Amino acid sequence: MKKLLLLAWLAWAAAAGAQTLVGRVPVDDPADASRLAEMGFTVYHAEAPGFVDLVLQPGDADRLRALGYEVLDPVPLARETDIDPEYHTYEELSAELAALEAQHPALCRVDSIGATQAFGRTVWAVKLSDNVAAEEDEMAVLYVGNHHGNEIMGCETLIYMINRFLQDYGTDPQITAWMNTYEIFFVPLFNPDGHHAVTAGINLFWRKNARDNDGDGIFYEFTGGTWWTDNHEGVDLNRNYDWYWSNDGSTNIWSYYYRGPSAFSEGENQGMRVLAGQQRFVSAISFHSYGDIVIAPWTWPQSPGAPDQDVLNSIAQGLAQHFLNDNGQPFDWDVYPGQGGRFPNWLYGFAGVIAYDVELLPYPTFIPPGSQLAERTLRYCNGSKWLLERMGGPGITGHVRDAVTGQPLFARVEIQGRISPQVRPRYTEPQYGRFTRLLNNGTYTVFAGKPGYATQRIQSVAVNNGWTTLEIELTPLSGEDSEAGIASAPAPARLRAGRLSGGQAELVVELDQPARADLAVHDLRGRLVARLLDRDLEPGEHRITFAPAGLPSGVYFARLAAGGTAAVVKLVLVK
Ligand SMILES: [Zn+2]
Numbered sequence: 204m205k206k207l208l209l210l211a212w213l214a215w216a217a218a219a220g221a222q223t224l225v226g227r228v229p230v231d232d233p234a235d236a237s238r239l240a241e242m243g244f245t246v247y248h249a250e251a252p253g254f255v256d257l258v259l260q261p262g263d264a265d266r267l268r269a270l271g272y273e274v275l276d277p278v279p280l281a282r283e284t285d286i287d288p289e290y291h292t293y294e295e296l297s298a299e300l301a302a303l304e305a306q307h308p309a310l311c312r313v314d315s316i317g318a319t320q321a322f323g324r325t326v327w328a329v330k331l332s333d334n335v336a337a338e339e340d341e342m343a344v345l346y347v348g349n350h351h352g353n354e355i356m357g358c359e360t361l362i363y364m365i366n367r368f369l370q371d372y373g374t375d376p377q378i379t380a381w382m383n384t385y386e387i388f389f390v391p392l393f394n395p396d397g398h399h400a401v402t403a404g405i406n407l408f409w410r411k412n413a414r415d416n417d418g419d420g421i422f423y424e425f426t427g428g429t430w431w432t433d434n435h436e437g438v439d440l441n442r443n444y445d446w447y448w449s450n451d452g453s454t455n456i457w458s459y460y461y462r463g464p465s466a467f468s469e470g471e472n473q474g475m476r477v478l479a480g481q482q483r484f485v486s487a488i489s490f491h492s493y494g495d496i497v498i499a500p501w502t503w504p505q506s507p508g509a510p511d512q513d514v515l516n517s518i519a520q521g522l523a524q525h526f527l528n529d530n531g532q533p534f535d536w537d538v539y540p541g542q543g544g545r546f547p548n549w550l551y552g553f554a555g556v557i558a559y560d561v562e563l564l565p566y567p568t569f570i571p572p573g574s575q576l577a578e579r580t581l582r583y584c585n586g587s588k589w590l591l592e593r594m595g596g597p598g599i600t601g602h603v604r605d606a607v608t609g610q611p612l613f614a615r616v617e618i619q620g621r622i623s624p625q626v627r628p629r630y631t632e633p634q635y636g637r638f639t640r641l642l643n644n645g646t647y648t649v650f651a652g653k654p655g656y657a658t659q660r661i662q663s664v665a666v667n668n669g670w671t672t673l674e675i676e677l678t679p680l681s682g683e684d685s686e687a688g689i690a691s692a693p694a695p696a697r698l699r700a701g702r703l704s705g706g707q708a709e710l711v712v713e714l715d716q717p718a719r720a721d722l723a724v725h726d727l728r729g730r731l732v733a734r735l736l737d738r739d740l741e742p743g744e745h746r747i748t749f750a751p752a753g754l755p756s757g758v759y760f761a762r763l764a765a766g767g768t769a770a771v772v773k774l775v776l777v778k
Contacts, residue, residue, distance in 0.1 A: 224259045224277040225567045228267060237458065242270075247280075247567060248493070249459065252540075256567050278567065285404070287573025290355060291362060292402045293324060293395045299362065300327055300391075307369045310335055310382065316390065317474025320438070321413035321422060324395040326474050331368050332386045340635040342594060343386040345479075345487040345556075346587060350441040350546060352397020352409040355570060356563045356579065357490020361391035363580035364587060381591045388482060393471055393489075394440055407570065411437025412469060416456040438463035441491075441560075443472045444549035451543020462544060475546075479554055483632040485639050486518070486590055487558040489546045490583075492569050494535075494562035495528040500551045501541025503625060506771055507725035507760035509541065509551065510623040514641055516730070518557055518593055526586030529565055534586075538730075541625065555629045557641050561586075593641070597666045600639040601673035603631050603651050611636025612653055612677060619648035620721050620764025642666050648719065651675045662719075696720070696765035700772045701746060708749040708774050710735065710761050714742050720765040724749060724774070732759065740765070751776060 225247050228239070236249040244267070245258040257263065264274045291299070304313045312335045315325045332341065346364070348357030368387070371378045381387065392398055400409035405423045413422055414437050424436050435457045442452030445466035452462030467473055499519040501509050509515055516538065523536040539560075541548045547558035563583055564571065571579065603614040613633040618640060622628075631638045638651075644667050652658035656677035664671055696718060701709030712720060722736035732754060735747050749761070759774045 223280045224264075225256055225280050226259045226264060226267075226277040227275040227566065228255045228257055228272045229253070229275065230255050230272075237453075237455075246459070248569075250494075276566065280567075286402060286407065286570060287576075289573030289576045290359065290402060290570075293392065293399055296358070296362065296392055297325070297327065300329060300365075303329075303365065303369055307372075308335075309333070310372055311365075311369055312336065315474075316478045318470050319394075319396045319412060320468075320470040321396050321415060322399075323470075324399075326390065326393060326395065326471055328478055329365055329389040329391065330386060331365065331382055331389070333383045338634060339386065340637055341384060341386050342485045342600070342639055343388060343482045344590060344594060345388045345390070345482070345484045347390045347393050347475075347487065347489040347546070349392045349394050349398055350489060351439075351491060352394050352399075352411065353401050353407060353569050354410075354490070354492040354563075355398060355401060356492050356583070357561075358392045358398065359576055360490060360563065360580045360583040360587065361389050364584045365389055365391070367584060377588075381594075385591065385594060386482070387591070388478070388484070390475070390478070393475070397437065397440075401570075406434070409434070409437070410459060411439050411461060412471060414438045414463070414469065416461070434459075437461070438469050440469060440471050441489075441546055442544050443467065443469050444544040444546060444553075445476075446544050446549035446552050447542040448544040451540075451545065466544060479550060479556070483637075483639075484550070484554065484556045484558075485594065485641060487547070487550055487556050488522075488587060488590060489558070489560050491560055491562045493564040493566055495526070495565055496562045497523045497526065497534055497536040498539045498547070498560040498562065499536065500539070500548050500558065502538055503541045505760075505773060506623075506625070507723070507762045508538065510621040510626055511551075511555075511557065511641075512538075512725070513643055513731065515551075515557060517643055518590075518641065519559060521593060522559060522561065522586065522589055525589035526561065526563075527582055534561075552626050555626060555640075596641075596669040597644050597671075598639065598641040599647065599649060599664060599666060599671045599673060600637065601675060602636040603638065603653075603675045603677060604636055605656075606676035606678045612656075614651055614653040614656070614675075614677060616640075616675075617650045618642070619650065619719070644668060649673060649675075651677060653677060655680055696763060696770060698722070698761065698763035698770035698772055700761070700774060708751070708761075708776070710747045710749060710763075710772070712736070712740065712745040712747060712763055712765070714740055714745075714765060716742055718765040720745075720763060722747060722761065722763050724751075724759050724761050726754075726757070726759055735761075736763075749774070 230251050233251045236251045236255045240246050247256040247258050249255040267274050300313045304311045312330045314328050316328045348361045368378050396413035397409050400406050406425050425434050439460045442462035448466035452460040497519045499515040519536040523534040526534040550556040550558040603612045614631050615628050616638040647664045649661045697713040699711045701711045720736045720740045724733040761772050763770045
């Protein structure tokens, strides 16, 4: 069976011929990928809305243009007909991790986070840290590879990185300091069943896991034609997280983006949920291919983006500068929609983790020759290291403790203006009571609260190129007061749009109490286009004029953060 499928694939690849090209078709509608497939085009890869990359048979480019599509950057199709032995199989990876743990028992621990949905293969998590067996009061960082079976460069990069860190601990001062200071977690191969389809030569383009969707007991069914439409097995693990799950991906088992029968239906994703719940990751990267781009959460309909959009964007920019493409130039970066079950969205929304997808490799490459592996994994490892550099701040960290007993508290800690219905409340880690927030330089107001304690409001917390440490003590309340929590702390603030005329908008801010007001305007991508207020305001009504010189027509969002509450209004600018 396996051999037959491989032969079918080889026959297809041979028929594709030397002149076959891949071209990029920009699309706005997520349905365009399947629409193009249904019209008989051969989809190579897609990220829709965004782009669909097509294998261009003779005449296809003209047909597409006649249909009103643009065809960009045609390049010869890489002949990915075989996988070189430099790449790890799952068995080789498992053996290598076990050997590293045995060689470095004080620095490396290998654990299972769960089993794959179809074959029960163990999904490994590797922790690197000094005193690795202990849960120390250290910040945790997470790197994940291979959500998608055929996107194997992330896995190889992380295997390299694990080896590099263990080898250089004690001699490389930076790596030594990081491993002493942080708990660095790796899930190098998140989708072993999909990866197996690739390394075993069943299908070099296998993206999803190996769930037997049609329940016929035959795995890895693939009819060998246009792989995009002929693979009705597996779930897209990057669409299975319980984060606005039903808004993204597909309900069709044949789809590249099949999201599974329910959120967290897959063993792989369930394992990640456990890991993320146990470890309070501060930041994370998940590797994909391809495109040389860093992708941050998130754009959101009717909202200016994430409450930490400034931080998400600035770290995306920093990462992009440190991941270099084949020409030695920085990666691109972008902000993607937040309302869907993708890993960074879920991890940020669920746990407040500053999380990214990073697409390694240039368009349109999934599996480069094995001879390039050493150079690429070193280069991508160097990019990955910048996240650890950024873990040195700026930001705010510290502990919340009971003022009477000194015991660490599981308490809610929020930063004024950074609360949103789309992000779950942020809590301390219960064992040590630590909280950590990556921020940009600035001045912040921090709230800490817990039912049964008086809420603390700490104003004018300055953050300047490093960690600002706050040790917060909460005083227990007695009797009727004990219901007071952080929810009672914010001062009510309201925002509405006033007149819109002559290209000028008026915004009305109403405050019930004196408060520091931050009023900013963002575009649809979540980018800051104007900061209209960042100062203390008296109670009452304040009218602010927004004169958007130089901004194109379109939709913008004005967002007010004041007294711990946030309000958003939509502005439609017509010039
Ligand atoms: Zn991917």
